[in-house]
Amino acid sequence: MRNLAPTKSNLLSVQDELKFAKLGYELLDQKRNILVLELLNLVDQASDFEEKVEHSLASAYAALQDATLDMGRLRIQQLSRAVNMSCDINLKDRRVMGVQLPVVQTQFDDHPPYYSPSETSFRVDGAMQSFKEALELMGRLAELKISIMRLATEVKKTIRKVNALEKIAIPDLNETVDFIRNRLEENERDMFILMKMVKERLERKKEETSHDGNN
Numbered sequence: 001m002r003n004l005a006p007t008k009s010n011l012l013s014v015q016d017e018l019k020f021a022k023l024g025y026e027l028l029d030q031k032r033n034i035l036v037l038e039l040l041n042l043v044d045q046a047s048d049f050e051e052k053v054e055h056s057l058a059s060a061y062a063a064l065q066d067a068t069l070d071m072g073r074l075r076i077q078q079l080s081r082a083v084n085m086s087c088d089i090n091l092k093d094r095r096v097m098g099v100q101l102p103v104v105q106t107q108f109d110d111h112p113p114y115y116s117p118s119e120t121s122f123r124v125d126g127a128m129q130s131f132k133e134a135l136e137l138m139g140r141l142a143e144l145k146i147s148i149m150r151l152a153t154e155v156k157k158t159i160r161k162v163n164a165l166e167k168i169a170i171p172d173l174n175e176t177v178d179f180i181r182n183r184l185e186e187n188e189r190d191m192f193i194l195m196k197m198v199k200e201r202l203e204r205k206k207e208e209t210s211h212d213g214n215n
Contacts, residue, residue, distance in 0.1 A: 002176040006183030014180065018173040025165040031097050032158045038096050039151040046144040053137045060130030067123035079124060085110050089139055099154045104143040106136045 004010045068076050085108060092103040 001172060001179055004176065004180065006180045006187070008184065011177065011180045011184065014173055014176050018170065018177060021165055021169050021173055025162060025170065028158055028162045028165065032155065032162055034097055035099070035151055035155045035158060039148065039155060042144050042148050042151065046141060046148060049137055049141040049144060053134055053141055056130055056134035056137055060127050060134055063123045063127035063130055067127055070123060076124070083128070087135065096151070097154075099150055101147040101150060102143050104139040106139040108132060 002014065004014070064076070071079075088107045088109070090105040090107065092105065093100050094103055095101065
């Protein structure tokens with residue numbers, strides 16, 4: 001409880017603080033709920049993308065291994081040097097309740113054909129496509145994991161603030177308001193009794209003076 005003098009001005013001040021604290025609690029509670037929902041959604045997505053990445057990489061390596069068996073390691077190395085392809089990873093951001101989250105965009109700059117299809121195993125093309133898909137998925141997975149870490153950190157901070165308001169600040173302000181209000185009411189009762197006593201004394205004095213005058 002605050003150590004404040006029981007005055008009307010202090011009562012109004014603490015009541016304003018209490019209203020502000022309750023409003024802050026409501027807003028933070030809403031923020032916490034939204035962040036938790038977003039966090040759970042991203043966790044589910046990350047789990048799905050992990051499976052997709054694993055599947056895509058497994059398919060890519062399997063296709064590359066089959067192509068190597070068909071054409072030989074030396075020929076595969078020669079073909080890899082002939083591939084004219086570049087990859088750009090662009091980073092943007094989005095915000096969820098003030099939390100900055102990354103957005104990863106993977107773009108390929110392709111200039112086919114790289115080699116003669118008639119002299120190349122079809123598995124080479126399959127391996128290239130699977131590796132491209134895996135790279136895109138890995139970018140998305142990285143985006144999700146970083147977003148999860150940032151959201152989890154913000155959720156912890158928000159929960160601490162909500163608990164501080166709910167369990168410390170608001171009860172303390174409520175107790176202070178009740179204390180000041182009770183003291184003010186007590187002072188008013190004391191003042192009322194005092195004024196009543198003064199009035200009765202004045203009336204008795206007046207009656208006594210009037211009686212003495214008549215005599």
